[in-house]
Amino acid sequence: MTPDMNSLNRDNIVDYLASIFRDRGSEEYLGEPVTIGQHMLQGATIAERNGQPEEIIVGALLHDIGHFTSAFGTFTMEDTEDRHHEDAGAEILDRFFPAVIADCCRYHVAAKRYLCATRPEYFARLSAASVHSLNLQGGPMQPDEVAAFEENPHLRQIIAVRYLDEAGKDPELSTPGFGHFAPMVQRMVDRHAEMLG
């Protein structure tokens, strides 16, 4: 399936996301004992079991969707290869989801750098692969970056999703499939569409 970005709308975006989990979810998550699909489903499952709000559950479910950016019809293959996955994901989430959900994706890498700078106990949660990518991503934030990051109105949700990102790397945790979350994802899409009027 080579989807056309322009053909996506409120009524087919959830099916489209389902097709990504179905067709590409089994791809390796470099250095982790779970696939990317399992990783995102685990974050969402843990959030749901903990009684977190739907925006957090859906934020966790979709935070790494940008790893599949080549399916989103970005400009060129070269662009796709070089893109930061958080920006690629946020680009599509911006169109169909409330800003809080797009921000959970856009800032999930920044949140790691933020938490490493501000919560000493957080670093210990990181997987080896995540420590490695932290260095490539610029290491812990500097104080001025921390101050700027704390201005984000969705800081609390961004951090919640970041903790779910760390938690969702468990080879023993089985989860429901995307279909379980699909109605919730649709509710978020509808909430956004209704807000836009």
Ligand code: FE
């Ligand atoms: Fe992740």
